[in-house]
Amino acid sequence: MKKRYCYFGLSLLLVFVLLAAGCTSEQTGGDNSAPETNEGPADSDSSPDLEATLRVWIMETGSPEEAQAYFERINAQFNERYPNVQVDVQFIPWLSAHQNLITAIAGGNAPDVSELGTTWVPEFAAMGALLEMNAYINDWGLADGWVPALEEAGTYMENLYGIPWYAGLRQLIYNKDIFEQAGVEVPETYDELLAVSEAIMQNTDAYAFPAVGISQHFVLPMVWHFGGELAVLEEGDDNELRWVSKINEAEAVEAFKFYTDLYKAGYVPEGAVNWSVLDTRQAFAQGDLAMTIDVAPGINAMINENSEIADKIGVAPLPSKANNASFVGGSNLAVFKQSSHPELAAAYVNVLLQEDNIAEWAQLTGFFPGTLAGLDNPVFHEDEHLKVFADALVHGRSYPASPSWGQFEGDNLFVTAVQEIMLGNKTAQEALDEVAEAMNNAFEKE
Amino acid sequence: MRNKWLPWLLLSPALFLIVSLTVYPLLNTFFISFREYNMYSLVTGMSEWIGFEHYKQVLSDPFFWTVLRNTVMLGFACVCATMLVGLLVALLLNTNFKGSKLLGIVILIPWVFPSIAGGIVWRWMFNDQYGVVNYGLTRLGLDMFDGFAWFNQPFTAFFVIFLMVVWQSFPFIAVSLLAGFQSISSSLYEAAEIDGANSWVKLTHITLPLLKPLLLILFILSTIWNFKIFDQIYVMTEGGPARGTYVLSLYSWSEAFNVLNFGKASAIAMLMFLVLMAFIISYIRLFREDKEVRA
Numbered sequence: 210m211k212k213r214y215c216y217f218g219l220s221l222l223l224v225f226v227l228l229a230a231g232c233t234s235e236q237t238g239g240d241n242s243a244p245e246t247n248e249g250p251a252d253s254d255s256s257p258d259l260e261a262t263l264r265v266w267i268m269e270t271g272s273p274e275e276a277q278a279y280f281e282r283i284n285a286q287f288n289e290r291y292p293n294v295q296v297d298v299q300f301i302p303w304l305s306a307h308q309n310l311i312t313a314i315a316g317g318n319a320p321d322v323s324e325l326g327t328t329w330v331p332e333f334a335a336m337g338a339l340l341e342m343n344a345y346i347n348d349w350g351l352a353d354g355w356v357p358a359l360e361e362a363g364t365y366m367e368n369l370y371g372i373p374w375y376a377g378l379r380q381l382i383y384n385k386d387i388f389e390q391a392g393v394e395v396p397e398t399y400d401e402l403l404a405v406s407e408a409i410m411q412n413t414d415a416y417a418f419p420a421v422g423i424s425q426h427f428v429l430p431m432v433w434h435f436g437g438e439l440a441v442l443e444e445g446d447d448n449e450l451r452w453v454s455k456i457n458e459a460e461a462v463e464a465f466k467f468y469t470d471l472y473k474a475g476y477v478p479e480g481a482v483n484w485s486v487l488d489t490r491q492a493f494a495q496g497d498l499a500m501t502i503d504v505a506p507g508i509n510a511m512i513n514e515n516s517e518i519a520d521k522i523g524v525a526p527l528p529s530k531a532n533n534a535s536f537v538g539g540s541n542l543a544v545f546k547q548s549s550h551p552e553l554a555a556a557y558v559n560v561l562l563q564e565d566n567i568a569e570w571a572q573l574t575g576f577f578p579g580t581l582a583g584l585d586n587p588v589f590h591e592d593e594h595l596k597v598f599a600d601a602l603v604h605g606r607s608y609p610a611s612p613s614w615g616q617f618e619g620d621n622l623f624v625t626a627v628q629e630i631m632l633g634n635k636t637a638q639e640a641l642d643e644v645a646e647a648m649n650n651a652f653e654k655e
Numbered sequence: 656m657r658n659k660w661l662p663w664l665l666l667s668p669a670l671f672l673i674v675s676l677t678v679y680p681l682l683n684t685f686f687i688s689f690r691e692y693n694m695y696s697l698v699t700g701m702s703e704w705i706g707f708e709h710y711k712q713v714l715s716d717p718f719f720w721t722v723l724r725n726t727v728m729l730g731f732a733c734v735c736a737t738m739l740v741g742l743l744v745a746l747l748l749n750t751n752f753k754g755s756k757l758l759g760i761v762i763l764i765p766w767v768f769p770s771i772a773g774g775i776v777w778r779w780m781f782n783d784q785y786g787v788v789n790y791g792l793t794r795l796g797l798d799m800f801d802g803f804a805w806f807n808q809p810f811t812a813f814f815v816i817f818l819m820v821v822w823q824s825f826p827f828i829a830v831s832l833l834a835g836f837q838s839i840s841s842s843l844y845e846a847a848e849i850d851g852a853n854s855w856v857k858l859t860h861i862t863l864p865l866l867k868p869l870l871l872i873l874f875i876l877s878t879i880w881n882f883k884i885f886d887q888i889y890v891m892t893e894g895g896p897a898r899g900t901y902v903l904s905l906y907s908w909s910e911a912f913n914v915l916n917f918g919k920a921s922a923i924a925m926l927m928f929l930v931l932m933a934f935i936i937s938y939i940r941l942f943r944e945d946k947e948v949r950a
Binding site for chain 1: 693694695697698699782783784785802803804805806807892893894895896897898909912913914915
């Protein structure tokens with residue numbers, strides 16, 4: 210009997226040892242600093258023979274093998290200077306990235322460098338999770354070299370936290386055949402858009418304009434076009450700058466009303482209340498929709514869906530009223546405060562920003578570089594489609610860089626309002642009054 | 656006496672896992688629901704105790720009651736339909752017709768289908784312009800379904816979600832019940848037949864009463880599953896249109912990971928837990944009382 214207990218004891222011990230080993234290996238994986246080397250000044254961090262592991266999170270792209278190969282080349286470049294630093298690049302899906310990052314930050318296990326969606330930068334900066342990059346960009350001589358909208362999106366409280374990496378923006382995409390059939394030209398103003406849409410509905414089988422429910426990036430820039438603002442920084446009674454929503458003011462209401470009226474006028478099918486950009490792509494690719502608003506990679510997606518559409522696609526600037534600024538979204542690179550090698554992490558970001566590297570990555574993802582030097586690359590100006598996007602990029606705008614903005618999008622705040630107006634549950638003013646209230650409630654807590 | 660500690664020692668690995676993976680998160684959710692726990696708390700680890708504030712806020716919000724009603728109605732409808740369809744299919748398979756073995760395997764397909772993939776397929780099937788359902792219904796002469804937008808109204812959207820959930824969960828019930836049927840001794844049916852019982856009487860007086868413990872477990876399991884439906888709705892409507900198809904699990908998740916209001920999200924999760932417990936306890940009582948009467 211005694212012997213058997215002994216075995217039980219032993220196997221139990223083994224279980225605990227394994228569990229403990231599991232825990233510790235997890236921790237070293239997260240902490241990844243060479244133990245007790247952190248006492249010296251930060252400068253010692255960048256000495257070339259330092260041994261360390263750098264964890265880098267990049268969002269998954271449409272072409273995983275190419276992305277993998279790209280980062281192998283980047284790591285090789287980085288290792289020329291820091292031969293003993295191992296860089297561990299992980300590709301994470303966009304859908305779960307926000308949640309993964311939050312979990313990692315809360316667990317004290319954030320990566321050293323991560324790609325962030327532009328709206329997440331202020332959110333994570335406000336949490337105190339990101340390293341402020343002003344000193345580094347001055348060192349790199351890049352202080353003024355950014356695409357303005359991305360720089361704005363990466364800035365929180367006048368400091369740069371998110372380094373502009375690549376940018377995407379939407380332009381008007383139209384079907385040349387349908388336009389010819391309807392006998393119309395590309396609309397340059399919103400009044401022309403109405404006339405063109407009407408002509409398309411009268412003279413062709415196609416629907417005219419993608420006034421769909423799930424696409425805040427269609428309707429929000431229209432607020433700017435109509436001369437309104439989404440939110441502005443105002444000084445409060447306590448002399449502190451605070452965001453204040455302007456989305457229920459006259460111009461914004463007019464823009465929302467214009468957009469939803471396009472739906473009500475039947476320029477899209479009734480079910481478009483629940484259409485997202487994926488549905489508009491599908492409909493456009495099938496020749497059922499004359500115009501759409503999409504990013505440059507969206508064109509490739511449509512051609513993949515139906516190759517016959519390829520030579521019918523035209524790209525034009527968005528219609529204009531007070532202006533026609535596009536919403537510039539995209540990605541920033543950030544170094545996390547929890548990183549134990551901030552100098553190395555910044556050096557790695559710098560490698561990614563080199564003109565050729567940033568241009569190559571932008572091409573690979575189908576977007577545009579976040580630096581003006583990278584954007585100068587001829588590949589973005591020779592192609593007739595890409596040129597329209599690249600020209601509009603520098604005049605584009607970003608959404609208010611408030612920490613709460615990501616929550617508004619995640620919570621479908623604007624989408625819900627658009628759908629409620631489309632379904633006739635609320636008037637534009639009623640729906641937007643509620644949105645403004647929700648926005649201001651969130652802003653007050655910042 | 657030396658044996659006193661041995662059982663605990665042997666239990667400890669399992670206990671350790673259960674406590675760390677189940678009890679700790681549950682208690683933590685409970686505590687967070689009484690705190691102002693937001694995105695800043697994530698980094699600093701600090702949060703303020705605010706008592707029942709979140710519960711007050713949630714319970715006084717009419718939207719919560721709408722979501723609760725949606726959850727209970729959808730969950731209850733799914734449980735009933737799943738049990739009914741499962742029972743009918745089990746009865747069918749139990750008749751041992753030619754090919755019933757093959758059919759028994761085929762009906763398992765929806766069950767092993769990943770719910771995300773299933774959701775995407777169903778969303779496409781019910782697409783207003785290109786969906787096979789509208790195409791089929793229109794071909795049958797029902798012109799009102801030409802371009803019919805299933806996901807425009809909460810009711811029709813919920814109907815599609817309901818169909819998908821039932822499609823996905825009935826096979827498990829059917830297979831479990833079939834196993835239950837086959838465990839009942841055939842002599843009982845033979846005796847009943849001699850007494851002149853028809854199929855209906857046999858079903859209601861022999862099969863179902865004998866399977867009561869199994870039915871109870873299946874009821875509880877499908878209640879739990881159907882009240883925490885998340886992936887199907889997330890994929891098919893993402894809670895839309897205009898938050899019309901929110902259920903408690905989606906609401907709690909959205910408050911946590913979109914709004915980063917973890918305190919309120921935890922309060923919603925705790926309320927959802929209470930609702931589920933209420934249902935499960937009432938099931939158990941319902942079945943138990945019955946037993947006492949018979950005894």
